[in-house]
Amino acid sequence: MGEIWIPEATRLGSGNIGGAMDTPNLPARAVEHTTEGSFGTAAAFRNTADYLIEVASEPHLLYDPTTDMLGQFGPLNLSARALRNAGTLRTNRTGKVCVQIEYMARAKTPFTSYWKPGPNYRAMMRAIRSWGVPDAFPGGRLSRSGTDDVSRSTTTWTTKGGHFGHCQVPGNDHWDPGDLDFDEYFRRAYAPVPPVTPTTPPPAPRRRPLIYRLTGA
Template identity: 65%
Template sequence: MGEIWIKEAERLGGGSIGGAMDSPGAPGRVVWHTTESGHGDASFTNVGKYLTSVASEPHILYDPTTDRLGQYGPLNQSARALKNDGVTRTNRTGKVCIQVEVLARAATPFTGYWKPGPNFKALMRAIRSWGVPDSWPAGGCAPGAPRNRTTWATKGGHYGHCHVPGNDHWDPGAIDTSAILKAAPGTGTVSGGSSSPSVSRATVTINGLKYGYGATGAHVTAVGKALVTQGCSAYVEGPGPTWTDADTKSYQKWQIKCGYSGSDADGVPGETSLKKLMGTLPGLAGSGPATKPASTVAVPTVDLSNLIAAARRDPGLKQGGTTHPADVKVVEAALKAEGLLSATYAADGSFGSTTVTAYAAWQRKCGYTGSAADGIPGKASLEKLGAKRGFKVKA
């Protein structure tokens, strides 16, 4: 699963603007709009409020001159900036349909004067996290651009509002489409053609179960959770039931940890590394020697009393000193996956002051304050972390 909320973006509106996607199996895409307004902070505020007042919110509002970034709603749900194409709800087409309103006018292409900065890179990072290719399948955005229903329905990538069937606007104007991609280099091409990701998109079937890009099922989630437990996470959100580039990158970390290199560490599972990760080879009934399906693969269990003892004792020990390292390592891996603990401290098994600080951040993320967010694990916060990151709690 990709990024749902961009951490660098300001929150705009009420936080919910749409609903579930109609065609989650279709490729993800981005639609670029212009607000037909000026730019600057005053416009950001006024246009931002206006879009809410007329129920036409995109996901993203972006100022190309100040790099200011705002987000109205979660990227995995629909926005409200497009017209329907007959019975087709264009706002809900694809795995994601991320809509970006740029504070600019179509008649004066913003790529001619913009100043993209770290927030624009954060936006592109989030877009790519959903597997949206660095391509413009409908071509450029000059007036008269085609609105091809087949292209829109079947091809992922970047579109202008001018490309969307059933819509009559011609924004964002004749922008330099390659400049959008070059301003935040990623893993794909920067042309109007197809993407060429540096991570493998190969797939493999082991014991009747498919692994690799696009594979789906409970077994994919189980592998992702096991990777997180092993401290091999490249996830921003997740893991989930659909294999994405984040799963491939995470599995590559596991392969490297197992001693593989080169083409043997491409992020696509092999039988040996998969069995080592899962303890057995998950498989469909009757598909081979494996007998334990992925949905029943055991998950680790941590002892709450051990963690409390470690959180109280380890900070006073010599650097790296441990009390209950097995339990602590599971929690460290989960905190790392949440982006709260650096890799330096994420596998030492010591619930030292850095881990206490990270756990306090998790407690605050759960809504706790004051003494309830002191970094000492409690049952509710630990169970919530376990439910999200794949471990059980013995209280």
Template identity: 55%
Template sequence: MTSFHAAVVHADQSVTYYGTVDTRHLRAVRAMAALPSTPHRVVEHPRRPGSVFVLRADGDLDWYQPVDTASPSVRPRATASPAGTVWIDAAIRFGDGVIGGPMDTPRNPPRVVHHTTESPAGGKYLEAVASYLIEVAAEPHLVYCPVTDRVGQFGPLHHSARALRNDGSRRTNREGRVCVQIEVLGRASRPWTDGWDPREKPGWQGILAAIRSWGVPDDWPMGSPVPHPGGSAPRTRSVWQSEGGHFGHCHVPGNDHGDPGAIDTAKVLSVPRTGPQGGARPGVSLARVLAAARKDPPAPDGHRTYPGDVRLVEEALAAEGLLDRGYVDGSFGTRTLVAYAAWQRSEAGGSYRGGDADGVPGRDSLTRLGDRHGFTVTG
């Protein structure tokens, strides 16, 4: 009769070992977890046959491992990177801080991949799922609970995660400048954005700020994730490798998962706006807007270098009556250049005259525009 090591992985990643149990004990554990009245969920280890985990609502993780298998090794901590947000300050740290290594194609555009954990949310499931992901060596960068708005982080954002399969010899986890992977507690069949208000979720806003610090565009190059089950999403290899932005697990070549389901992409990318009573002010990066003002006009129509920042500027120009709302699209094209030049010439925009009013934003004119329309100018 097979024997199993029995242990509990606690929410703080400490482990309590309880000795060994036999097959009959594990069979009873499975039967109890299968009862409808029990919130526990049994999960098999995807790469170690025989190893079993039980997700618990209190955040602990029961672990049963055959006695003839080796324990996972401990890895060294990561080093920091000087560019972009590496660690989110408010995130709970899970694991030892290392989940991958440097990116294979750092000159390719940055991207984000959205997953769902196919588990319950709320309570302490964040800790339980985090422990499971560590033990099966399938860690993303981030894990997020849409019920509690808590964020967990496993490793630095500038290194790779381990939640994707390779596409042949191409390592999808290491694609792009960054490939930030987010596991959200929930199920693909019931989109986690339903009934969820991003304006009241500072944890999610912290995730968005970290993503945008790496220059990830507010775009979905392969379109919105499709319903699951039943939806059919493109997994276009050329788009995945050449375009930055947001992708569902359902979009990644070499993978066959359907998550995250038909989430509301507008909510996912939502930034809180300043209202009459004050509140959070979105930031607009001067450096990104300048880059867009130089790159978008000569590129093909609709080219968007930094659509999130540019769209806020365009909305402000439209509110001033200087840009038709049909051109509020996140592309700093010629229409936006002309509109911004008109802002520079206006009394509110500053004292630009002649060639100085060239439509390329400067800190003074952009700050004045932000003061009037509720955004803050950042570096």
């Protein structure tokens, strides 16, 4: 059993968004989405959460990669509802868990190129790993544009654990979250980027001893 509610996350909505997984014996996975809207402020965070609740498309988690704000709509061990089904395959309910994250960002500008992940990002990834989701994208690279289709293999989706872009989920036609830098994505999950080593300040100028000229008397 992994983490169900992330202690660091703000609770959003009623907490009741889904149900039991259909195929708990299949590997655990996570799905990355982008909201394609505004970001960077508490108001944008609240408005985005309200919108996802209103349209009944809540992921489990909402994260702003520029502010490190993290919210949670529902328990990680049950389903979320930001994916479309692939016929009879209920993609929201595939696997031991299917942890869905909406990143407040736009697919056309991959957020790993400018983000500022902090302690809440590390908490989110800790919780995802607690279910045995490996640090990998088994479907390979992500879509780089709306016309750049990548594989949405049902076999990969049902048999592999790890992270999937929304663009890689069978039965879906969105291309989010954009072309993330995988190394950067996982590296930042383990530890803060070390601070820039401060350069040694130049020594303060030594005060020259005052030399009193003895004026002759």
